[in-house]
Amino acid sequence: MDVGSDRELELISGEEEEGPGPSCETDPRVTSPELFPEEDEMTREGDDADSRWSTVHSWDTVDAPITMNGIGEPGPSKPPIDFALMNRWLHEGSDQEGNNGRRRGAAVGWMMEGRGDERGQIRSFGHYMRLKKDKLLHQVNVLGRVKEVSDIFKGISIFVNGYTYPSSIELRNLIQTNGGNFHVYYEPGSTTYTIASEMATVKISKTKKDEIIVRPEFIVDSVAAGRLLDDKEYILIPDENEILRRKGATISQAMKRLTEKAGEAETRVEKRQIALDARDAAFIDEYYARSRLHLISTLAQEMRDYVSSLRDANYSTDSARAAMIEKLREKNGEGSLTRSLPPSERAVFHIDLDCFFVSVTLRTRPDLRGRPVAVTHSSGSKDSNGFSEIASCSYEARARGVRNGSLVRDALRKCSDLVCVPYQFDDYRSVSKMIYDVIASHTLELRAVSCDEMYVDATSLIRSLDGYGNDGVDDGHSSIGPIVVANYLRELIRERTGCPASVGIGPSPLVARLSTRFAKPDGVKWVQERDVEEFVANQKVSDLPGVGYSTLNKLGEFGGADMKCGEMRRFGEKELEGALGKKTAHLLYRMIRGMDDSEVVVERVRKSVSCDINYGIRFTKDEELQQFLASLASQLEKKLLQARMKAASITLKVMVRAADAPVETAKYLGHGRCDTHTRCGRLDPPCGDAEKLMNEARKLMMSIKAPVEELRGIGIQLSRLVRSNSAARPLASQLNRFFAPKKNGGVMEGVEKMERQKEKDEEKEKKEKEGRGEEPNEGRKRPRVHFEGVEEIEDHRRPMGEFMVNDVDLPIRANVISKLRVISLPETEKLAFMGERTMTRIGRKIVEMMSEEPSPPLYGPLLLHGWSLIRRGQLPAFTQFARTFIRASKSNSVAEGWEFTTRSICREWEKMCSKRYRAVPDLLKREERVEWSETVGGVWENEEDHDIAHDVTITTFPIL
Template identity: 30%
Template sequence: MKKKPTNPNNGFDEWGGYMEAKKRKLEEQFESEANGDRTRGGIFQGVAIFVNGYTNPSAEELKALMLLHGGIYHHYESSRTTHIIASNLPHTKIKKLKPGEKIIKPEWIVDSIASGKLMDHKKYLLISDSTSAKPLSNLFRKCNIDNAESSTCSKSEAYSCKSVDTSVPKVSTIENELDTVNTSATNAKADTSSMAEQTNSVNNSAPNPQATNTNTTDYKSDTVNISAPKPEALTTKTASNEDFLGEFYNKSRLHHLSTMGAMFKQYVNQLREKHDGVFKGIEALRAWKSSSLQNTEEEELDETFSDNPKPSHSDPVIMHIDMDCFFVSVGIRNNPELKDQPVAVAHGKGNQAKEREGVDRQAEFDIYRQRTMNRMGLSSENHTRFNKVNAIGEFDSMSEIASCNYKAREYGLKNGMFVGQALKKCPQLKIVPYDFEGYKEVSYCLYNLIASLTLNIEAVSCDEMYVDCSQLFQKFELTPLQFATFLRETIVKETGCTCSTGFGSNKLQARLATKKAKPNVNYGIRFQNNQEMETFMKQLSREVEKRLEEVKMKGKCITLKLMVRSAEAPREASKFLGHGVCDYITKSISLPIYISQASQIFKEVISIVEKLKLDSKELRGIGIQMSKLELQSKMHATIDSFFTNKVKPSYVDSKPGPSYSNSKPGPSYADSKPGPSYVDSKPGPSYVDSKPGPSYVDSKPGPSYSDSNPGSTYADSKPGPSHEAAMSSPKKLIFVPDCDLTKSPKRKAARSPRKKSPKKVEKVGDMKMYLMKAQKIYPEVPEDFDKSVFEALPDDIKREVLRNREEQLSLLKTKEYSPQLVAPAAHIVPDNLDESFLNALPEDIRQELIEDLSKQQNMPLRTEENSSRDKKVQLEDRAPSPLNATLDTSSSQLLSSSLSLQEMRTMLREWLCECQPEPSDVEMFSDYLKQLVEDRNLSQIVVLMRFLQRHVTKKENLVWGEAYREMLECLQLTMKLKYGHELKI
């Protein structure tokens, strides 16, 4: 590189000029500080450290230590730097290390000070042959619960980060030193020899969330507080500045998320390696258990636990634990008064974006939009990703919200949203700054708490992990709910932050359970006054309007469902923002006309509320339903045409897999093929002869759910030769209502099927499903069905066909459609994943489950060791054909559709080899896809369509190409109607 001659008059615009000057200045500054403060002999003479990324002790603390012991601290790496210090580096950074460059753990400094001499840094290399291989060695070491019993340590010791982390010995000595340098970083101040005191420092430190940052100005001003009066901080603007990257990473939430995730995975490994077999938290858990059993009335306890299956001893129990809106919780843990206000964590403070030359937001967003449409098709025009940019004004802040609390989410705020848009939706939004040290501190607390009970942990991120509780539960006779309550209470106490837990027999179940338990993406219904309640009802009315519009319908019956705190219930529910014990009130109004507008809906709803004379403070759940819906489409014509059309045989085989018995979610269709195909079908758990037994369950017992919904459910009759003719009748509907997750499948089975028509909790996606059912009639009903064929049927069959038709019609007319927002209750997922479990899931979660199942079912806890093993197995298992590669999964067994995959694959191959499919082939495939849609087998649909797409494109097969496009369009439409979102292929 050619170096320009140095201009002594202008050191700042030359290469090496500005930065060199800055570095020199910082070093001089450090020197002057050192001269003032240095009181002891320096063991770090000649050592100049540069701290890269997060360390423990922190960079500021290390700086102070270097100051005390004769070393030099470099804000920037330079040729004069002798040692680079880091606790964790992302793999990508490691790969970029220059040859010979060595990274040393901060423990080197701590230990050196502790021993009073400079230790050999080779033992503290972050990346060495030994460290890269070693963490894997003990991964499978199971925790020794037997030893745990002998633990006599206090709870507070058990959760302390540093008392567990033996890699930082004699911390208090060093911290005392730090205190003398007047460092006020929280970590340094806390006397970590006692958890109680650490907790005090967490809970009782400065009441202002910004206090942590302002307190540390002395040491952090140049990196954290950009408004600090240090000139260089103000010059850090773009990547053209050498210190841009450090500054950038320092403030990047995503970078912190990522590095902290890696850090805690590593931390768990460290804990395992260093574990002495004693679980220090067990004693506290025992104490809690005995005291909670005493304090809880038996009756209440029985009720609480009866819905939650007690896992049998042999079953694995996996817990998923996840902090609630982590960044915000940490940010406001010392400000209880902020808890009830909408709060978000973001960099930006408000809508202060300055006018800058060359900016044209509108044009820029248009380009984004255009590009996405080019890539994803025209249908992406209204893609949700554009909401973000559409809603932003010319000078609104484009700082992103890293995390917002549930109160803020009531206003429609979401993580990732721009501050500008958020402030429009919620002008009173409080924005608190990031507190990365705080996140780390709380995370350590969380991990230490869990690690004090078991080390069967898989770290997912700084606020999320899976825990294998099997042994723990068995040993200490705990139920999931007991354990969850203990953990959640303890975590709130220790960290001031709340968390959610979910349990299942595998990780996926546990995660879904957590999702269900989250105070969600279902708000905590709490109102201070009527005004707030009305505002919320208006929002809810708009939601109903929106969804009615989506399915092009209007209704003439409005039902308002309310949950009101029971008089005997405690003022606040035990679950954070949960609904607690409630009375249920259901009132409906029949209108003379069909309506769909939000204002109309709100008017009716509010009139009901006024008549009820409720205290809005006591409301815990609100649901608005529209029913008696008028279809705007040609649905009636379609259903009626059913009896005049002629029969056209269509291919729908009936070989339902054994795993899908009689309780499929949504409508299922029996074989329509008269004669052999039906008779040949195997008897057994096929849904053709389903008995509706296990599927009919009231989701929530109570007065509001007692009204029946005739026609919404019916089962088919038993198969037999006399019914062959009936099989040419329209397909039978077997509709299984959604039910409460807290009910175990066994309880469902105990119910009498015909006792009562099912009453389900209507949910958001339901109307789409009903609409789909109606539409389904058209493609599924033979088009050229001859009325004379109908007439020729035996009378009982005729009656049945008529009844079916009536019920289908009534299904369309009477099913209710309602978004329902109910404050969440705690949920524990049944421990056996079967079809009943699937049915019990809410629509959106069920979809997710189906999509994820093929990847995730029965995953073991992931550790570094077994994840690499998994990978290997996966590769070995991979079958040659692209179709095989993705279909040989557990989902194919669990979600088998009527045609076996093997058959379908064979057929597809044959067709594609011939390249000249008959129209009937196309139709067959089309039918197969429809069946897949019915089965909600999304993953398989996508796989098949992609497979086809690839081959069709490759071979330029026009016949297939056109057929493919038709099928794709049909499928996409169906998917959109049914699931409410685009099918991306």
């Protein structure tokens, strides 16, 4: 598509003369609140923008009315746009001559790659740099190395300290492409310049002798001038106000110079056919490159992976902690008292960036601060239909009723001076990583939720500040408490990224999450344990995580949309169950009471991989569809490869135009109102191969029998994942491996070796004792299993398959891969294998032995017995066994230290299972442990126990 930048500019300036047009009336139904409660009533104010993209889209509902209105006719709903403002925005930081703007617009055409959504003009230096960077990347990939375009910086090397604008990546590209070197660290005697934007950043790291600190403009201006400029002009002035002032003024001038230069240098316009819809082979890649939803999904996954890679690498948090302690002690002298963390109270942080996408933009557009800003594809200009969605909007825009997920059209109606800014996908990724770096350098007890949101268990971090009231002595106040720590982290994030973060603090993830809303924008809120009940009572039920549009509707009979958690408490769990179902009701019942004992760090298991495309699907013939399925399959292959997984199950989901929905959707290439259809199939052996996936998908597609031209969305989900290295084996052999005791190799060998060694040691010890004439300690001599009952079981070990009923040769069902459910054994079999009486005896014995303090001879057998039960697939028995002593460990009748010991035993099992089976039994998950530990005593008497015991699942657990 032709860039059309000149044309666009003409159109825009033409519009400027007309001024803002009158807001066109539309069918009142279109915007009536009754029809769209999700917009006007249910959107949570004050909640973070980026977390509230609505899932119910108003345009689906408005398809019909709009058609009746005649959407095809010219401009049924002309959006009121402040074109004067838009134009001001367009020309900000550049001179106002149309010529210049026009020339630049044309000049950067090569960088625009003909994208129709781009503005046809460099909007900011950052924008220029992004495009430039893309080009550089291309050069690196295609030409093998960065091409130097000049040698301005010959013999010069720079180190970038802290957050700068342009970013260090951008500066690196600039210096490298112009003959200089980029240093990742300051190297005394070697690094020529340190680049920094703010003195505060430099101060923190303590200036080295001879370090020359200059502003980033030095680089930018030199490139723009085509020669090395005098560094004296750019020495960083240690006055923050001055810096702030310069940020607005100097940089935009530098930008102007550089963009103009780029304009002169690059006049070639690269024309490229862009993929219009899903018929084009390049569509998926094009689409993904522009989809914000795809991006946030991808980023969330990337951040989770990043955190777990840090964990795997035993990433050290010592130095950052030490720095924090030093810094906070220093600060402590200033004497601002805050409350300390009471002993035995947890401090969970919920860290959330304030309207993330907008904040990222504001880093390079300080001139937009304080104005209503929205990140969206649409330019908000006249030739936009305004059906573009707003991904994130500033607080100023929210104050005017703009919401994340609003259509630009609607947003402009409410806020005519809304400034629409484009996405900066690469920056979201890099800023996100910086945020995670800041936090992860202090603690790895964190859970990545998304690119801009995470939970942190800061308890240990805070307690590491001993001597300041957090070390178990409740003095009621202290200089360094959770709030100080949170502020310290927020400050670091702002320094490194230029973005504000808010932190909600509470004794649980739930409370932390709820308090964040009160922290925003750019603040901290701590709700302490003692205030939880009251605090939660005052929260709206609709604000609870997991309570969305539909749940709220289902709760209609209990109260209105504004109902508070406190009011909800008068309903019993059973009543809620009727409306919501068992699990959801239970969860809600606990949440409205502020109850949440979930851990921050949870073992995450990738259970599925999918590709869904519900935009741009407009096929005319079957070949196009088949071709598209092939592209989807190869996308999936890529993803599986990345995750090092293969799949045993495939699900195809299609969206088909609803019979009464218009053929042409209101939103360009949108899916409109649809019916969905799902079909699933098996892949045995598990498969990661694009061709097979495609064939399977095609089969499923045939079985759905939807007319190709009516398709509006297609998605393929893969589940029942296994790690790809073992997945190559046929399922049966895999399963045999799963449960067959291993003679050599594998984790078990180590365990058995350990056992044997222990046996030897004990034997030796016994002999020594005998030699000394001491009584051998009978109770501890056998490391394997040394309590009654277990030996019987060892003796009754049977070959695999004999006690399996449904699948003769398999110990478990074929869906082991993602959700391994042990077959339910007939009652007799179960009893024969491990009788109830036996289990009771084991239970009693366990409690008995736990009257002694834990020691390897005591917990060793527990560990190994549990492990041998798992190995033999006796998960129900294992559950009972594990529960017994987990519960016992919580009771007062056992010796001290068992609570801790049982936890480590569970952790050991987790490790052993994950290594050997790539799977972890559900009961090892924290939630379950907690639930069981709540009921102490009545070890085997409770009937319910047995029921739960039969329902054990194993979930796969990928290990890198």
